[in-house]
Amino acid sequence: MSDESNQESPVESIVKAMIIGADVQDPVSLPGGEVVSRAFTEAGALAPPYEPEALVRLFEHSNSLRQNVDAYGTNIDGFGHRLEPAIDFDAENADQRIADCIFVERVAASDAGEWDKATGSEPTADEVAARRRELVQLARIEKARLDSFFASCAFDSSFVAMRRLTRQDLEVTGNAYWEVLRNGRGEIARLVYVPSYTMRLLPLDPVPVEVKETVRISPVAVEVVETRRRLRRYVQIQGGERTYFKAFGDPRTISRVTGQLHANEAATLERAREGDGPATEILHFAIPSSRSPYGVPRWIGALLSVLGSRSMEEVNLDYFEAKSVPPLALLVSGARLAEQSIPRIERFLEENIKGKKNFHKILVIEAEGAGGDGSRAKVEFQPLTSAQQQDQLFSEYDRRNMDKVGGAFRLPRILRGESSELNRSLAEASLRLAEDQVFQPERDEFDHIINHKLLADMGARFWTFRSQTPVTRDPERLTDMVEKLVRVGVLTPEEGRLLASDIFNREFAKLRAPWVKLPITLTLAGLQNQGVDEALRPSSGLAGATADKSSLIQQARHLLQLREELVKEEERLASERLALARRYAEGDGTSDARDEDAE
Numbered sequence: 377m378s379d380e381s382n383q384e385s386p387v388e389s390i391v392k393a394m395i396i397g398a399d400v401q402d403p404v405s406l407p408g409g410e411v412v413s414r415a416f417t418e419a420g421a422l423a424p425p426y427e428p429e430a431l432v433r434l435f436e437h438s439n440s441l442r443q444n445v446d447a448y449g450t451n452i453d454g455f456g457h458r459l460e461p462a463i464d465f466d467a468e469n470a471d472q473r474i475a476d477c478i479f480v481e482r483v484a485a486s487d488a489g490e491w492d493k494a495t496g497s498e499p500t501a502d503e504v505a506a507r508r509r510e511l512v513q514l515a516r517i518e519k520a521r522l523d524s525f526f527a528s529c530a531f532d533s534s535f536v537a538m539r540r541l542t543r544q545d546l547e548v549t550g551n552a553y554w555e556v557l558r559n560g561r562g563e564i565a566r567l568v569y570v571p572s573y574t575m576r577l578l579p580l581d582p583v584p585v586e587v588k589e590t591v592r593i594s595p596v597a598v599e600v601v602e603t604r605r606r607l608r609r610y611v612q613i614q615g616g617e618r619t620y621f622k623a624f625g626d627p628r629t630i631s632r633v634t635g636q637l638h639a640n641e642a643a644t645l646e647r648a649r650e651g652d653g654p655a656t657e658i659l660h661f662a663i664p665s666s667r668s669p670y671g672v673p674r675w676i677g678a679l680l681s682v683l684g685s686r687s688m689e690e691v692n693l694d695y696f697e698a699k700s701v702p703p704l705a706l707l708v709s710g711a712r713l714a715e716q717s718i719p720r721i722e723r724f725l726e727e728n729i730k731g732k733k734n735f736h737k738i739l740v741i742e743a744e745g746a747g748g749d750g751s752r753a754k755v756e757f758q759p760l761t762s763a764q765q766q767d768q769l770f771s772e773y774d775r776r777n778m779d780k781v782g783g784a785f786r787l788p789r790i791l792r793g794e795s796s797e798l799n800r801s802l803a804e805a806s807l808r809l810a811e812d813q814v815f816q817p818e819r820d821e822f823d824h825i826i827n828h829k830l831l832a833d834m835g836a837r838f839w840t841f842r843s844q845t846p847v848t849r850d851p852e853r854l855t856d857m858v859e860k861l862v863r864v865g866v867l868t869p870e871e872g873r874l875l876a877s878d879i880f881n882r883e884f885a886k887l888r889a890p891w892v893k894l895p896i897t898l899t900l901a902g903l904q905n906q907g908v909d910e911a912l913r914p915s916s917g918l919a920g921a922t923a924d925k926s927s928l929i930q931q932a933r934h935l936l937q938l939r940e941e942l943v944k945e946e947e948r949l950a951s952e953r954l955a956l957a958r959r960y961a962e963g964d965g966t967s968d969a970r971d972e973d974a975e
Contacts, residue, residue: 419611421576424670428573435548438682445547447791451815453539455846459839462595465512466886475504477594486594515838529567537567545572550671552661577669578609587625590832597835609635610658621658630655675784681777688770711788786814819843823895865895
């Protein structure tokens with residue numbers, strides 16, 4: 377055999393292809409998925425468009441879903457709620473609104489044949505006053521009851537925590553579920569979060585059921601009407617145990633073990649002795665789909681981007697664990713490899729190159745002189761760093777995938793944790809756009825479900841549920857805006873306090889003084905031009921119906937003092953802005969700071 381053939385043979389013996397990471401599990405193909413699907417099919421459940429547990433596993437593995445879903449949960453559900461009155465009994469038009477409610481209720485009763493039109497529908501002043509006293513008392517009792525319910529309706533967590541967990545399920549799988557528990561009187565007592573991947577829907581029942589629905593006929597009056605609807609049942613399989621539920625508002629008694637309808641109370645008692653019991657209700661939240669009763673997550677269109685980014689991360693991880701290109705090689709020419717070197721080279725590539733601990737090891741190749749032909753053996757070091765990967769693969773591809781997922785949620789980059797290349801004005805515009813176009817509509821939809829299902833079932837008439845918004849306003853700008861509007865008389869002090877209550881998500885105490893209902897410019901003008909005593913005369917229109925003259929004098933003087941302080945503060949801010957402008961004109965300060973000051 378020639379020397380040339382001897383040199384080619386060892387090279388052929390060590391050149392081979394290896395498949396790295398062949399045992400990596402595809403998160404969509406979960407073990408036991410067919411078994412779970414078969415169990416739900418045997419229970420009579422409908423097949424969802426996408427396997428919920430696979431979607432949950434994708435959420436756990438993705439590098440882009442978590443931040444988008446968390447942004448939804450924080451901004452939509454993370455700021456709590458407040459109860460807003462259907463009628464503000466402290467407002468000036470409270471009596472008129474009460475009279476309108478009485479009139480509307482009488483018209484509705486007349487249409488139902490329960491009121492004689494000949495007796496007249498317009499309420500008298502005495503009727504309005506009596507109704508006002510009644511409604512104020514009932515509203516106070518109802519608010520206390522609702523506050524107590526929302527403070528303790530969730531087991532082992534707060535209502536806000538349960539809402540955020542529900543939002544996560546809704547955004548990851550497109551579906552979320554609450555189990556509604558009632559007390560012995562049939563009233564809603566507790567709400568229990570149910571993991572969405574354990575739940576399935578059953579087909580609609582073929583026979584409609586008579587259900588009771590609460591319809592609001594005036595701001596403080598409701599009417600219970602009966603209607604016929606086709607309802608569905610639900611089934612949960614968790615830990616091998618099967619449990620059936622009925623839809624929220626379903627008046628029928630259904631077995632929680634078999635899902636079958638109990639014919640009468642005797643059958644219910646018989647099943648209870650056998651360890652069965654009535655099924656509880658399920659409140660189903662869903663992102664609607666036109667082809668399935670199940671909801672579909674909004675990011676499902678970017679599914680391939682989520683899978684691609686996961687595969688990219690695995691490839692980059694395998695580079696450190698299965699790297700096969702050494703940083704340096706010792707080459708020998710004019711000689712031939714010894715036979716015992718071939719297995720040593722193979723073993724070195726298999727055991728001593730892979731992994732970050734062996735990152736700087738070099739490959740030493742032994743050779744024997746050919747001899748007899750006058751050739752000279754040559755040994756040299758050859759760097760192989762040019763063949764090594766210097767940075768992560770597919771970084772631009774991953775960046776585009778993250779943008780696609782963020783686009784599916786319609787979220788700006790700053791809410792996904794990417795704040796590079798953003799100045800203050802762009803960040804504020806992005807947050808304002810997300811608040812107006814994404815978060816507030818989702819809050820309104822959730823509030824509608826709470827008001828028209830839970831609170832309606834609880835008989836709430838005087839209060840409505842409203843999710844609170846984040847305080848994203850700049851306090852300095854807000855102060856300047858309110859101060860200007862109050863100074864020119866656009867806002868009265870009472871209106872300014874109402875605006876502040878909405879902005880800061882807190883309820884301010886009601887002020888009974890008459891000056892809060894007048895523009896501050898009129899009050900100050902009356903005090904300066906006419907004098908305090910003249911301004912307090914009933915004929916001036918400034919004192920109103922107050923009987924405490926000294927208190928009003930003190931309040932008016934306090935307003936004058938406050939106005940002087942505001943003028944001084946405005947002058948100070950103007951001088952600071954002027955000094956900053958001069959400094960920037962001289963080349964001091966950054967471009968971002970100039971942009972910020974220009975605003």
